[in-house]
Amino acid sequence: MGRMYNPPHPGEVLRDWLPEGMSVAQAASALHINRVTLSNLLNGRGNVTANIALRLAAWLGTSPEMWVNMQAQFDLWRTKQQPRPKITPLAHHVSA
DSSP states (O other), rough: OOOOEEEEEHHHHHHHOOTTTTTTTHHHHHTSSSSHHHHHHHHTTTTTOHHHHHHHHHTTTTOOHHHHHHHHHHHHHHHHHOOOOOOEEEEEEEOO
16 A cells, blocks of 8 residues: 555645635634634644634535544644554453
8 A cells, every 4th residue: 555645734725715815814804713823724833623613614615524624634644654652452352
């Protein structure tokens, strides 16, 4: 199986959803979030929280799950790049 590709950060995807010419301040105002929070998200330094996912869904007509799942896929991919200890699978005991 090939190496899993790097999924996009949700902020990268969100940049494509913003209307051309709309400022970060205008978008943040529409979402009722701090401009710095949105700027960090758009630049891949912030995360889509459940709260932000609900706001994006209401604003853009998407599902909140789309944004939450995108963040989860990104986080899983990024974490898989880090070293981890060897985990022994839990043995399942069947009682007689």
